[in-house]
Amino acid sequence: MAARDYGQYGGLSQALELVGERWALLIVRDLLVGPRRYGELAAGLARIPTNILAARLKELQAAGVIRRAPRSRIIVYELTPYGRELEPVVLALGAWGYKALSDPRDEQVITPDSMTMDLRTAFRPQVADTLPPTAYAARFSQTELLIRVDGSNLDVTRGDGPADLAFVTDSGIRRLISGEMAADLAIASGVVEVVRGRVALLDRFATTFHLAA
Incomplete structure (x- = not known):
């Protein structure tokens, strides 16, 4: 103990x-x-x-x-x-901590598991249920994740793969998920770089994954 x-x-x-x-x-x-x-x-x-x-x-x-x-x-x-x-407890603590999240310190990194749980925390199944199934291939700094959304079901796995939208970002993804920055501004400012797929789907990503800061 x-x-x-x-x-x-x-x-x-x-x-x-x-x-x-x-x-x-x-x-x-x-x-x-x-x-x-x-x-x-x-x-x-x-x-x-x-x-x-x-x-x-x-x-x-x-x-x-x-x-x-x-x-x-x-x-x-x-x-x-x-x-x-403990899962709902961890997700709730993550959402609570997200409100105080700022830019990372130099020594702080994004890990595959930390980003996976942040995505689970931000996922809005009731919103996703109204949208077409979508797959996102995302690279957050050195972390690559394949994010599949099908209705209220979310599946996040490590690595790349076929996706409707592939993009590269870093800790700046916080600005998109929090609603601080709209998808078009995130692209224009370089916070998110679209690698392939329909640019408009980044707005769907921001609608599906949202945590108010």
């Missing part, structure tokens, strides 16, 4: 004792995207010391949040059903 003990009896204090240690919720965030090997978790959380990663994994296992599972002669970490119940 986590070392933190608040000495209080209640749901929130119990939750913080289970997942409130530093890095714990970021490990949960990455595992919400999919099972990960130890090395994949370490690569996705590049600044986490190895002893802290090992300790957090042990604590989360003891709490019943994650488990070790064999996959073709390798061991991966995955969320338990109890751990997956």
Whole structure:
């Protein structure tokens, strides 16, 4: 179990004792995207010391949040059903934190899993349900994601692929998702570079993925 003990009896204090240690919720965030090997978790959380990663994994296992599972002669970490119940909590925290998000510091990076969860957070299924199915191939700095939207279903995978719109951007995508910048201005100012496909679909992307700052 986590070392933190608040000495209080209640749901929130119990939750913080289970997942409130530093890095714990970021490990949960990455595992919400999919099972990960130890090395994949370490690569996705590049600044986490190895002893802290090992300790957090042990604590989360003891709490019943994650488990070790064999996959073709390798061991991966995955969320338990109890751990997956944290998804709406993680998404809500992400939306709340997004309101205070500004331009990144020099040492801050976009990872595939962090961007995937940001897209899940910003996704508006009720809006997407009224739009035609659309696939986007997006490169956020060094992170390439294939984003498929079909009605209220969202599928985000790593890499490139066939898409109705392919574009390149960086942390400036925040301005588009927040509504601070319209799609045409994002293109004109260089925040987004359209590589292929219909330019007008960037407006559909901004309508589908929106988080008010």
